[in-house]
Amino acid sequence: MRNFLNLIYAFIVLIIGLYLISAIAEALKILNFGYIFVGLFVVFALLVLLKEVLD
C-alpha cells in the first residue's frame, strides 16, 4: 500500500514537472514539446539498465 502511495506521489511530481517545463517552453516559444519525453525515457531506461547490471 505504501509503495503504491509512493508511486502516486512520484507520478504527481512528474506531472507537475511536465506542466512547469511546458509552461517555460511556451514562454520561450518552443513548439515541439515532444522532445522532453525522449529525455525522460532515455534516463529512465538508463536507470533500469544500470540497476540490472549492478544488481
Place this chain on the structure above:
Amino acid sequence: MIEHDPLSDLIKNPNDDQKNTPNLEKEDISIDYFFNLFVAFFFFTASLVLALIFSILIQTHPELALIFYALVLFGFVGYYILGILLFAHILSKTSKKVRVFYKYHKKIVEYGLGTFGLVGFGFLSFVYIGRDVALVFFGGLLAIGVKEFYKWLEKRNK
C-alpha cells in the same frame, strides 16, 4: 547497610546494550537523512547557479563560456577519479570516518555531475543546436528529480 560492589560496575548488564543500540541507530539514520537532503539541495542549487553563470557568459563571451563549462565538468570528473581511486578507496578500509566520507563523496559527485551535466548540455543545445533539443536534457533532469523524490519517499517510510 548495603555495600556497593565494585565488580558490578565492571559486569555489563545485557539490558543496557539493548536499550542503547536502538537510540544510536535512530540518531545515525536521522543524521544520514538530513545530510542527504542537504547534499542534494546544495548541489542542485550550486549546479543551477553555475549553469546560470554559464548562460550569461555564453551570450557575452561564447568562447569563455565553453572553457568555463569544460573546466567545471572536467573538475568534477577529476575530483571523482582522484577522490575515489587514490584517496578514499585506499583509506576506506582503515578508518570509519573516511569510509563515511567516501560514501558521501560518491553522492556529491553523482549529484553534481548529473545535474550540472544535464543543465549544461541543455543550455549548450539551446544555444547551438536548437531549442527543441534542449528539452531532451531538461526531460532527463526531470526524470532524475522524480527518481530521487521516489527514493526519498521510500527512505521516509522505513
